[in-house]
Structure formats: structure tokens, C-alpha cells
Amino acid sequence: MISITLQVKNIAKEFNRKKLFENISFDADAGSAIAVTGKNGSGKSTLVKILCGLLEPTRGTWVLTVEDKKIPHEEYYKNIGLVSPYLNLYDEFSGIENLDFIAKIRRLQNPSTIIESVLEDFGLFKHRKKEVKYYSSGMKQRLKYCAALLHKPEILFLDEPQSNLDSEGISVVRTYMKQQRERGILIFATNDEDDLSYADAVIKLNSLNIEK
């Protein structure tokens, strides 16, 4: 297991001078699973976006260190994977074309082997040549997992991990959640009680405290 640490200090976010959350602080290292929970509109997705380096917080700092090397925010994309309801893939391309584009742009070694492997795991191999616009919402969600896991990210962010998935899909996702914990850090935003049991620590956004 490689050494990874994520140090989050006093993160706060305000929109139009209204506080969404404040004083979010935690440390996570390889093998950790952190859950973010809270009511609708409490800022779970916003916190995930901030930690992914996609949104600037109003206050606070967060530092990702991989193998004792501090990663600049603009290079976070190399180390993270995100599955989220507000992430979309290209409808006009097939599943395999989408993954091929991502693999090439990430410059992965042996991309076709990796792509076939994740497509098999998520049950999309036989649908790989179908354009994404013809996928069901569950298949699209599975494809998002494939896209996020291609490069075996050091930190995997999941926003509503189970959304649109059937029981078989949930089971595959849980296997990958376990694998991610063995390899790096898992951070997920959810209100599902079963998912919360996978977490070492739970950040409750409505109470602004870390439990456990």
C-alpha cells in the first residue's frame, strides 16, 4: 500500500454570504473510508467537489500527499476518481469509446486490457459498443464507475454511490469500495445506513461535527 494522506483543515463554504458548512476538518490516510452525510442541501456534494479540487472553498485548506510528495490542487485529477450524479459521459460515443478516450488522455498502459476488465466487472462488456444515449440510467451509473476506476485512483470519491443501481450493481460497487480501502482512501457522500457501515468516520454536515 502506498503512502497517501489527505489533511483537511477548517473548510468552509458560503454561497451568497449564506453559510453552507464550516470548520470541516479531518485527516485520512491509506486504508481510510470517510462518509459524508447530511440532509438534502446540507452541502455533501459541494464538499466532495471542493475535495476533488473542482470548487474553491470560502475558507480552509486541504492537502493531498502521495508518497511524501504534496500534490498541487491543479494536479489532483491525476490521483482522484469521482462518481457523481452530476457527472455525465459523452452520449454520442459508445461506452468503450468513452473509456478509451479517458484511458488515452490519462496515458494508461495497456488501456484495452484495463477497459475490458472494468467493463466485465460492471456487466457492461456486451453493451460496450452501444452509444451511451441508449444506456439506461443504471448502465450510465455503472459506466461512471468504470470511468472513475480505470486509473486505480489513490482517492475515490463517491457521491450517492448506490443511485440508479440494482442489487447486482450495488454488490459490485461494494466490492470496489472494499478494494479502494485496501489501496487508498475512500470518501463517499450518502444517507444510506448500509453504506455508512463501511466508514471509519462520518462527517455530519448538519451538525458540523465529525462522529466516531
Add this chain to the structure above:
Amino acid sequence: MRAIGLSSYYVLVKEIASELRTRYALNALLMFVVTTLSVIVFSLGSEHVPYEIYCGTLWVIIFFSAMSGLSRTFVTEEERGTTLLLQLITSSNSVLLGKLFYNVILNFAITLITAIAYLILFNDFVVRTYSIFWLTLLLGSVGLASASTILAAIVAKANSKGTLFPVLAFPVLVPILLTAIKATILSVEGGMFNEAFPDFQVLISFTIVIIAVSFLLFDFVWKD
């Protein structure tokens, strides 16, 4: 630097493949060129107009076709929710460079089509110095595409995308349009190649400044 080059190449390839399947920009650009050329042909009839008017209308068509198509490269990403995917897989500079190359290729292709159609349709429009003419078209369309790319990235985040783009673009593009029209008039008048040097210098300088500013600004535009 090599990594940015390679990533931007894949962004460019993705843009071309996506455009060939969806025809978001290509159809809009071609339809604009066809309709405006038809309107000019029918309205002029057998009238003879000064060549300066032809040079002006040529660049009016190129400008407005650029306005109708070039913003699509960022607007479609925003509308389809795929911006986040690009943010998650590559650097902002790679995205900007890939989309800039795509807009340059698209705009130059449309400019060429418009210019060739112009030469065929209007007998009074006779170019005497082709070297000035083609180079002006190349530099003008590269300049238009460069400015349009960063403006499209800004406009894509706004609510009224369609109307905002030409409004923002017009003042920025006025220097390039006036210079390109001046150099095109020179090509029709049969001026010497070195007479057009000052105009080429303006077009090249403008493009370099716009591209440099784009790379400085883009990161702030690209992230929420």
C-alpha cells in the same frame, strides 16, 4: 509540455469525432454561410458594387458564422454536463489547447468555403494578389478562432449564452476585422506582398496576445 500536447491532441480528436456525429457547430456554420451568401447574391442581382463592399461583406459572413458556431465547443460541454468529466481527467491547459486547435480548424475550413464560394459567385470580386488574400484569410480566421475560444469558455458559464457571445465578441474582434478587411482590399487592388506586412503584423500580434491572455485566464473560467 509533451503531456499537455498529447492530452490536447486527444481533446482535439474527441472534438472532431463528436462534431462528425452530432453536427452541433458544422450545420450551424454551413447554414449561415449558405443563407447569407444567397441573400447577398439575390439582393445584388446584376448590380455592380465597389470591391470594398465585397471585402467587407466577406468578413461580415466570416465573423457571424464564427459567432454562430464557435461557441458550441464549450456550450455543448456545459449543456450536456460533460465539463466535469474533462475537469476530472485532464489539465485546464490541455482542454483549452485542444479546443483552440479545433476552433481554428473549423473556422479556417468555413472561411475557405466562404472565400471560394465568393470567388465563384461574384464576378466583380477579383483578387489580384492571391498570396495576400490567402494569408489574410488564414491569419484572420486563426485570430477570430482564438478570441472566440476563450470568450466561448466565459459565455458557457452564463445563463443567456446565445445573445452574450456576439455582444462580448464584437468589441474584442473589431481590430482583427478592420485589419483583415484592409488586407483583403489590398489583395483585390493588386498590392505588393510587403505592403500588407503591417496588417499581418497586427493580425499575428493580436492572436499571440489573445492566446497568452487565454492561458492566463482560462483556469479561473474553467473551474467553478
